[in-house]
Amino acid sequence: MSSREAQPHSREWYARLAKELGGYRHPWQRSLDGPDPELVFDALLLEYLTPDTRVLEAGCGHGPDATRFAPQCARWVGYDRQPELLELAQRNAPQAEFYLWDGKGPAPSEMQGPFDLIVSRRGPTSVIHHLSKVAAPSGRFLYVGPRLEVPNVPASLHRVGWTIAGEWRVSIQAYAPTLEDWRLRCEFMGEETRQDDWQHHATGRGMPYREERYVVLAKLGNYDE
Template identity: 65%
Template sequence: MPETPHSREWYTRLAHDLGGYGHAWTRVLSGPDPELTFDLTLAGLLTPQTWVLEAGCGHGPDAARFGPQVRQWTAYDFVPALLEQARRNAPQVSLVLWDGKGKRPTALHGSFDLIVSRRGPTSVILRLPELAAPGARFLYVGPRLDVPQVPRRLDSVGWTITSEWRVSVLAHAPTREDWQSRCDSMGEEASREDWAVRATAAGMPYREERYVVLAQPAGMN
């Protein structure tokens, strides 16, 4: 029986099949990756004094890329296989097995200047009051133009969105298998009839979308 998308078993299979957490389908973009907005914003927030917490670190690409630029990069994930890969990819980072919902692990100590989540769990938003240092920021990128629980949860903990971006680019899934994998990941239907009607020589056209949010505690300037 196929794993439920975004379950621990599903992420474990991605870790095995792809060597980490990433798109489980081939995609061909017609322009710049819309996730670059997140990359550029994140890079601009980092200093040698910043304490960072990453929610849902996957196999550790951001920890490996950005971790050396900050004072401390701490990250957590709920998939042991991905954490093992992160330990190899970013050995200087403090890594914790956690789902962001239960009791805060003792290993995840201190407070953080920046909390980030790249297509990761929005549950971390509900923990911001206990995780964030004074004046902290929260940076998130999600896989749709709207992720309603993000502004709703930020409001519930007294945080304010200071900047948000909605970015999309035309993309193609080259094969029907790629399209099926993409729709499974996104929780959408991928019928054979739809492929027969809409697919072109380049594959199935769709919009690769991202919603990027930067937030801080209400009342902060």
């Protein structure tokens, strides 16, 4: 059975991505007409990293951000609900800490903060409900999602008393080069795939679509606090 035969974003599906792709990666090929839209998230993350920064990463996957950024901060703690991905993360980023948690119920005792920066790259938004317990008083929350709007993020932040300091919406022209890539992309995004769409809209570069990202930076309280 391949990852395509499991329900997308189920535990089995993530386990098979870990096995077949070596981590939580997009299973389709693509080409972009501009810079990767997640570079906004990267730039903001780097802006807040210092040798003293303590970071909590929600949905760390196989640890690509921990591998890249943990050496630049005092502490990097990641959690994920998928043990297969955590096993990869621990191998990829031995300088970071990783814990098994699904964001529900109390956090593992070893994962206690406070944290100066809480980040989620296309990961769970349930961490927002725990910000009051894990964030330092001057902490920041940084999130990037796969569409131009992720309505539950602003609403959830408002409910826990956090204010959006900045929002960025990035849309880049992209192409899925083959019908199989297009099918995999639609499956990943929970969108329907119709073969006649490919026949009518595919170009020499493949199926055109927009690669979108919604980036949010938030802090506790009002703007002037």
